[in-house]
Amino acid sequence: xxxxxxxxxxxxxxxxxxxxxxxxxxPDDRTTAWLNALASLLTFAAALxxxxxxxxxxxxxxxxxxxxxxxxxxxxxxxxTSVFSRSYISHELETGRLTPKYLRFYHAMYQVLMFGMxxxxxxxxxxxxxxxxxxxxxxxVLMVGIYRTEAALEAAWKYFIxxxxxxxxxxxxxxxxxxAARAVVGEGLDAMAWSVLVQKAAGCDPALLNLAFLFLLLxxxxxxxxxxxxxxxxxxxAEGPTPISAVLSGLLLNVALFAVLRFKALMAANPxxxxxxxxxxxxxxxxxxxxAFMLYRREDIKxxxxxxxxxxxxxxxxxxxxxxxxxxxxxxxxxxxxxxTKSAIFFCVGHIAQVKGTQRMPDIRGLTVSHPxxxxxxxxxxxxxxxLPPLGLFMTEFLIVTSTFARAPVxxxxxxxxxxxxxxxxxxxxxxxxxxxxxxRNDPTRASFLPVGAHFALVLIAGVWLPPALVAWxxxxxxxxx
Amino acid sequence: MDPLAFDLxxxxxxxxxxxxxxxxxQDRLTGLINTFAVxxxxxxxxxxxxxxxxxxxxxxxxxxxxxxxxxxxxPIALHRIIRRLGIHRQIEPVVSIGQTMLAGIGLVxxxxxxxxxxxxxxxTLAREDLAFALSVILLGxxxxxxxxxxxxxxxxxxxxxxxxxxxATGAKGMPLVVEISVAFSILxxxxxxxxxxxxxxxxxxxxxIHLLHEHRGEQx
Numbered sequence: 001x002x003x004x005x006x007x008x009x010x011x012x013x014x015x016x017x018x019x020x021x022x023x024x025x026x027p028d029d030r031t032t033a034w035l036n037a038l039a040s041l042l043t044f045a046a047a048l049x050x051x052x053x054x055x056x057x058x059x060x061x062x063x064x065x066x067x068x069x070x071x072x073x074x075x076x077x078x079x080x081t082s083v084f085s086r087s088y089i090s091h092e093l094e095t096g097r098l099t100p101k102y103l104r105f106y107h108a109m110y111q112v113l114m115f116g117m118x119x120x121x122x123x124x125x126x127x128x129x130x131x132x133x134x135x136x137x138x139x140x141v142l143m144v145g146i147y148r149t150e151a152a153l154e155a156a157w158k159y160f161i162x163x164x165x166x167x168x169x170x171x172x173x174x175x176x177x178x179x180a181a182r183a184v185v186g187e188g189l190d191a192m193a194w195s196v197l198v199q200k201a202a203g204c205d206p207a208l209l210n211l212a213f214l215f216l217l218l219x220x221x222x223x224x225x226x227x228x229x230x231x232x233x234x235x236x237x238a239e240g241p242t243p244i245s246a247v248l249s250g251l252l253l254n255v256a257l258f259a260v261l262r263f264k265a266l267m268a269a270n271p272x273x274x275x276x277x278x279x280x281x282x283x284x285x286x287x288x289x290x291x292a293f294m295l296y297r298r299e300d301i302k303x304x305x306x307x308x309x310x311x312x313x314x315x316x317x318x319x320x321x322x323x324x325x326x327x328x329x330x331x332x333x334x335x336x337x338x339x340x341t342k343s344a345i346f347f348c349v350g351h352i353a354q355v356k357g358t359q360r361m362p363d364i365r366g367l368t369v370s371h372p373x374x375x376x377x378x379x380x381x382x383x384x385x386x387x388l389p390p391l392g393l394f395m396t397e398f399l400i401v402t403s404t405f406a407r408a409p410v411x412x413x414x415x416x417x418x419x420x421x422x423x424x425x426x427x428x429x430x431x432x433x434x435x436x437x438x439x440x441r442n443d444p445t446r447a448s449f450l451p452v453g454a455h456f457a458l459v460l461i462a463g464v465w466l467p468p469a470l471v472a473w474x475x476x477x478x479x480x481x482x
Numbered sequence: 483m484d485p486l487a488f489d490l491x492x493x494x495x496x497x498x499x500x501x502x503x504x505x506x507x508q509d510r511l512t513g514l515i516n517t518f519a520v521x522x523x524x525x526x527x528x529x530x531x532x533x534x535x536x537x538x539x540x541x542x543x544x545x546x547x548x549x550x551x552x553x554x555x556x557p558i559a560l561h562r563i564i565r566r567l568g569i570h571r572q573i574e575p576v577v578s579i580g581q582t583m584l585a586g587i588g589l590v591x592x593x594x595x596x597x598x599x600x601x602x603x604x605x606t607l608a609r610e611d612l613a614f615a616l617s618v619i620l621l622g623x624x625x626x627x628x629x630x631x632x633x634x635x636x637x638x639x640x641x642x643x644x645x646x647x648x649x650a651t652g653a654k655g656m657p658l659v660v661e662i663s664v665a666f667s668i669l670x671x672x673x674x675x676x677x678x679x680x681x682x683x684x685x686x687x688x689x690x691i692h693l694l695h696e697h698r699g700e701q702x
Contacts, residue, residue, distance in 0.1 A: 127657060161635060165623065168642045172619060175649045178656055179601070179608065187655025207600035 005055035011046035020111035033086040040079040047075040062124035080451035084347045085243035087448045113139040126192045137163045144240035155235035162232040166222025173215030180208040201269035210274040223256030227287040237306035242350030249309040250343035280321030287314025292418040295425035312338045328478035330399035337392040344455035345381035351447040366438030386426040392462035487535040494528035495614035502621040522552035525644040532651045577628040589620040611652030618645030
């Protein structure tokens with residue numbers, strides 16, 4: 001264990017685990033929120049080590065070029081969210097929406113969730129990854145229902161039922177992949193290890209792999225929030241605590257997408273198997289079109305951005321489904337920037353909902369006048385998420401549409417139109433939210449703008465100037481994805 | 483393969499599908515819970531038999547978990563819950579039994595037509611087990627969408643898990659990780675469910691999911 005890479009992997013998994021245990025037993029005062037942030041920071045620091053040192057591939061854990069991107073992004077946003085969560089939660093305590101007992105539970109669950117997501121990203125074993133995603137799902141179910149209001153309970157129940165059905169389908173797919181691999185690799189752990197499967201996939205029975213991929217795409221696709229399996233997503237985002245909405249949109253959807261990408265690589269390695277691309281393109285495009293139109297009818301601000309998450313996960317799935325170095329590169333970058341932007345938007349929205357005492361958009365007006373920092377933060381976030389220049393998401397959407405034009409012009413036109421429809425809806429809403437005469441409750445804000453500022457700075461920089469090292473790194477990963 | 487071993491494994495899997503059908507038409511919660519206990523019993527026997535013919539002793543653990551947890555503890559706990567809620571005598575509206583059964587038959591036919599051709603390589607027992615397991619999973623899904631009651635949905639979900647266990651043990655030599663995890667997840671799921679049932683009770687004096695749909699917080 002003297003290898004720094006192995007130590008880092010151990011730390012990434014152990015720190016959230018230990019922190020969860022500590023936070024579950026420590027008495028609940030305001031210091032636990034700092035401890036939560038500290039644990040997340042340490043996890044992020046450990047993840048940074050993986051950039052320079054990697055452990056050897058084991059039967060259960062693996063660090064490769066693809067998952068390093070996801071782990072870094074995931075641990076970074078987990079850290080900034082924990083900083084945001086501190087100021088958000090202290091307000092919730094004051095208003096009495098959360099009791100100290102639930103606060104302890106909340107912090108412990110936050111770290112268990114991080115443990116589950118990191119384990120899912122690091123696992124080299126199909127079964128282990130499935131267990132980790134199941135763990136992450138269960139913790140988020142508990143956290144969505146934490147306010148114990150009628151709406152929160154309905155959201156959590158819906159999420160639980162749909163999420164577990166998705167997870168069940170994914171397990172069936174996993175069993176089928178094992179069956180396909182067993183004929184080639186032989187019985188035992190090797191038949192469930194990514195590192196082995198990708199090399200041996202060419203010899204597997206293509207019919208069995210096809211069926212397995214269908215189940216896996218539907219199963220994990222439910223967790224990605226792809227239409228028509230998205231029904232849980234807006235409710236879960238709207239009714240849970242806002243830090244959880246940020247983590248759901250920014251991280252958990254990515255983890256599920258990561259699982260789909262792993263299996264896509266497996267399918268691509270077998271020339272006789274069904275091409276996974278068109279399936280993903282179809283689901284992705286359906287999500288973009290559906291979500292773009294649904295954006296118009298929202299009245300709840302968190303629901304609005306939840307639908308926007310569906311739209312963006314659709315775009316990313318579409319890009320990976322098209323495949324090829326350019327689309328994969330754009331998809332990867334889009335995923336990174338979307339996670340940063342969307343979680344920053346949820347940070348703003350969380351504070352907005354607290355100062356206005358409501359999530360209903362007709363009751364929120366003139367934020368740039370009453371709360372300049374929050375209001376302009378929201379404006380910047382919506383401009384970024386709508387895909388306007390000069391922010392990063394414009395560039396990636398542009399890349400995705402143009403690279404599609406060369407290969408499938410019809411799809412590119414549909415995608416481009418849907419993006420415009422979504423843009424219109426967001427700007428329409430933004431106009432009402434941010435400008436005009438403020439009215440209603442206007443509590444002073446004590447928000448911490450550090451996480452919001454950090455995320456927007458990264459997105460803005462990415463739109464104007466991408467560091468060549470990052471571009472080279474993402475291009476390299478994009479080529480690996482086939 | 484020994485013909486007796488094959489026949490008995492086949493019989494277990496077939497019985498499981500039959501019990502899944504029985505779950506579909508129970509119109510009382512007590513009957514539903516009892517039928518689920520039978521479902522879990524059949525699964526634990528099927529898994530134990532697989533452990534015996536595959537000479538895989540670790541599968542006995544899975545069988546024991548299925549027997550202890552899902553055939554005994556969970557049904558007893560659910561009986562207590564519904565008695566405490568005072569819904570144990572209520573008749574549950576079941577979406578027209580005839581139609582549900584027809585849909586169920588269609589799903590079984592579908593899963594056999596899908597699974598048998600693609601698993602030609604996998605050996606007779608494994609492929610028939612898989613076809614039956616998929617039937618159980620689909621019937622569980624059908625039950626979850628045709629019922630409104632939280633308890634029935636939970637039972638539908640657990641019958642899906644039973645189907646998954648059948649599939650996992652039918653795939654010879656699948657590493658232990660998965661079996662433990664399946665059992666583990668059911669355990670966690672139960673905790674979640676328990677919490678939910680009581681919370682729902684606190685709020686609404688009922689566990690009818692239908693009432694929850696009023697609270698969407700959004701205009702149609």
